Amino acid sequence: MKIGILGASGYTGEELLRLLLERQDIDVIYITSRRYEGKTLTEINPRFINTRFESLKFESFSEEKILKCDLIFSCLPHGESKKILEKFLGKVFIIDLSQDYRKDERVLYGLTNIYDVYTKHFLKRTFKKDLIKKYKIIANPGCYPTSIIIPLYPLIKGNFIDKNTLIICDSKSGASGAGKKLKEDLLFCELNENFYCYKPTNHRHEEEIKYILNTKKLKFTPHILPIERGILSTIYFKSSYSLENIKSLLREFYKNDKNVKILNRYPQLKFVNLTNEIHIYLDYDKENDLFILLSAIDNLGKGASGQAIENLDILIKYSLI
Known part of the structure; x- marks a missing residue:
């Protein structure tokens, strides 16, 4: 699966890269950073030297490269994600870690623990697969x-x-x-x-x-x-x-x-x-x-990047991606 990370040089972006390094089913092909554009990942974070991510380079925003990904993790600041992501709704799967879509009725709120994905319980929310199929976006909780x-x-x-x-x-x-x-x-x-x-x-x-x-x-x-x-x-x-x-x-x-x-x-x-x-x-x-x-x-784990990967795993579990 081809993955892109927008805003990959921040704390949540770095944590995503650290966690995804262990996933052999994931291939990170595109990372962005305005501050470090043109620099390699290992120049900024030496922990990735001698790993399969060491050749990654921070790039500028590219609509073409986003559409080549199967899924995008957006770690952009609050208020910026929606400006960029809105045009991609329904075109590429997105997990947005900002607050921008958390109260948007079109978007599934990605707190997997309160849905019926683990246990059928009369108080749990129904996991709305149709909503994800239409808009292809999950709002990662704060x-x-x-x-x-x-x-x-x-x-x-x-x-x-x-x-x-x-x-x-x-x-x-x-x-x-x-x-x-x-x-x-x-x-x-x-x-x-x-x-x-x-x-x-x-x-x-x-x-x-x-x-x-x-x-x-x-x-x-x-x-x-x-x-x-x-x-x-x-x-x-x-x-x-x-x-x-x-x-x-x-x-x-x-x-x-x-x-x-x-x-x-x-x-x-x-x-x-x-x-x-x-x-x-x-x-x-x-x-x-x-x-x-x-x-x-x-x-940074359950409160951000780790939870974002949980949402990716739910997409995989239900064969949505």
């Missing part, structure tokens, strides 16, 4: 939304969370989630031994989470940790169901999904980094009648 939607989806769809309660989502991410673009707040001397909240209102991921969960009663607040990768989300909600009832629903909903693990201990980032897994833990504060739901993912 990293923060992935860490929040997966644990909350079965609870909200099963009416296990009180409808009048506000769901509070407090999330912390490694700095790679902000991308490679130079920003003062992400300089080593600013971030090292530091920890801070950013954009506590009107964050684009809050709207994405509300849209997919079909709820308005949710508040999301992101923070930056002085680490490279990983997301830990702490989610607070009220429910009339017992701790064991809710745990049982989570286990049943995800019972055949090898990458969703319901733990009996608090999740830690070191156990999910460089994986496609999400680790989930549920606890109950009796004094305050409050449930605490914890989740951990790798923001």
